[in-house]
Amino acid sequence: MPRTRHTVTFALITAATLALAGCGTGEPTTAQAAGTAAADTPKNDVVSAVKKDEAAAALLPADVRSAGTLRIASAAGAPPGAFYEADGKTLSGADIDFADAVARKLGLKLHREVASFEAILPALGSGKYDLGTGNFGVTDERRATIDFVTYINDGQGFAVRKDSKLQEVKDLTQLCGLKVATGAGTTFEVTLEKNKGLCSAAGKKPYTVQTFADPTSIWIGLQQGRIDVVMSTINGLRYAVTQQKDVRFLNEFKRLDVGFAFKKGTPLAPAFQAAVNSLKEDGTYDRILKKWGTTDSSIETSQISPPEIK
Numbered sequence: 001m002p003r004t005r006h007t008v009t010f011a012l013i014t015a016a017t018l019a020l021a022g023c024g025t026g027e028p029t030t031a032q033a034a035g036t037a038a039a040d041t042p043k044n045d046v047v048s049a050v051k052k053d054e055a056a057a058a059l060l061p062a063d064v065r066s067a068g069t070l071r072i073a074s075a076a077g078a079p080p081g082a083f084y085e086a087d088g089k090t091l092s093g094a095d096i097d098f099a100d101a102v103a104r105k106l107g108l109k110l111h112r113e114v115a116s117f118e119a120i121l122p123a124l125g126s127g128k129y130d131l132g133t134g135n136f137g138v139t140d141e142r143r144a145t146i147d148f149v150t151y152i153n154d155g156q157g158f159a160v161r162k163d164s165k166l167q168e169v170k171d172l173t174q175l176c177g178l179k180v181a182t183g184a185g186t187t188f189e190v191t192l193e194k195n196k197g198l199c200s201a202a203g204k205k206p207y208t209v210q211t212f213a214d215p216t217s218i219w220i221g222l223q224q225g226r227i228d229v230v231m232s233t234i235n236g237l238r239y240a241v242t243q244q245k246d247v248r249f250l251n252e253f254k255r256l257d258v259g260f261a262f263k264k265g266t267p268l269a270p271a272f273q274a275a276v277n278s279l280k281e282d283g284t285y286d287r288i289l290k291k292w293g294t295t296d297s298s299i300e301t302s303q304i305s306p307p308e309i310k
Contacts, residue, residue, distance in 0.1 A: 075134030
């Protein structure tokens with residue numbers, strides 16, 4: 001792939017990486033969507049062979065079993081979470097596979113609508129959708145208004161240019177004096193802003209936080225030296241750096257459980273939890289993770305709205 005294509009692909013791919021644990025991207029245009037999918041994204045089918053689990057399906061409310069459908073909102077950006085294939089229409093990714101596999105376990109059909117992250121959670125509360133996906137991280141703040149059923153573990157990480165002297169970030173004071181970029185309205189922004197005072201307390205120059213609604217600008221800024229560090233999702237960053245020269249994944253910073261998101265008090269959670277655990281039992285769960293290169297994100301068992309990982 002020519003370097004110019006690498007650069008464009010990388011910038012578009014990383015749009016999705018800013019969706020850490022529920023800090024997602026908006027719906028791409030058709031032109032963007034066509035550019036987000038690298039030619040070598042996995043195409044193997046790990047879902048269609050999934051069989052209905054009668055015990056899990058029996059946990060669904062009677063009206064849902066009768067209707068046989070659910071409305072799902074999915075935030076789509078780039079591999080490995082959720083993205084458009086080169087045709088600009090076909091959705092792929094780990095989030096898509098997990099949702100479709102759970103639906104098969106429960107004997108349901110999903111009516112999917114692609115939506116921006118910032119629109120999904122409020123829409124769950126209003127009843128527009130029954131559930132949402134978008135690498136939604138389980139935080140104590142979110143648990144106050146949203147129910148989660150966990151299916152993977154992801155989290156916060158950092159990326160830099162290959163010539164950066166920064167080797168790892170175990171403490172945010174290691175960012176002091178640097179220009180840190182992330183997506184606007186994300187949990188990354190919350191973490192960075194909340195801890196800005198650490199540098200002053202340590203007698204160091206504070207780091208600056210630059211937030212962008214357009215993720216492409218972040219990576220252009222990193223390449224041009226106007227940004228020193230990018231904070232985003234672990235899985236998204238690991239994938240993104242394989243698509244572009246002269247950048248590297250720095251390290252993981254904090255892990256978070258990731259789950260399907262529902263309106264608070266949903267009666268759907270027990271059935272979805274049982275379905276995820278059933279996928280683990282029959283091997284589908286591991287096949288999905290292996291397909292998308294995210295085996296490090298495996299969880300032992302699905303939980304309903306567990307406390308935030310500290």
